[in-house]
Amino acid sequence: MEIGTMGKNDYIAVLVDKYADMVLRLALAYLGSLADAQDVSQEVYMKLFKHDRAFNDTGHEKAWIIRVTINACKDVIRSPWRRWFSPIEEALLPIQHTQSREVVSLVLELPRKYRLVIHLYYYEGYKTAEIAELLGHKEGTVRTQLKRARELLKEKITGGLEDDDER
Structure with a gap:
């Protein structure tokens, strides 16, 4: 799928629909916190929106999104906020x-x-x-x-x- 055949917003919407579950599951597996995983998901979507280059193929697209998700999770782990605050009660798994x-x-x-x-x-x-x-x-x-x-x-x-x- 290429950006040229549709508008950028439509293209991003298709990618978000396609990978939303994967991004959330990966972030949850990495962080162990549903709230943090949801925050990472939003960060990944923002980076996807800012990404200007086209992907070579769906394999490249998926690998890029996984890599960005992992890096965003690492950023959360390194955040001083995570060290200072811990959740009162972890949300139930959906x-x-x-x-x-x-x-x-x-x-x-x-x-x-x-x-x-x-x-x-x-x-x-x-x-x-x-x-x-x-x-x-x-x-x-x-x-x-x-x-x-x-x-x-x-x-x-x-x-x-x-x-x-x-x-």
Whole structure:
């Protein structure tokens, strides 16, 4: 899709509709806070509006939006406001299916580096090499983080059931 076939505002509206859920989910996975994730989403849309160059293809478009989202999340983490203020009560996850909400809440309990690779791998469908490129890490690092994240999730899901059987 090119800007030339439609106005810039229409083009931005199409991109926002196309990637809104992905941006919010990625920011939520990175930050663990729905309010912060919504703020990051708004920041990404503003940067998208200010972006003047056309994207090469949909892969470039999606990668650019993911990269901008990750950078905006890093800005939130580095913000002195985040260190000074903590939310009184975290908002409930806007997920209707109870089992899905439980899995997402377990993923959000993981350390940030694990949440991010889990999200990009399982929810966005990226391969480990693509995740490594997006995050600026080595592919082996991403594979290790993915393996450790799976192990931590397995521990959280089984909740010590294996230990009880050995007694």
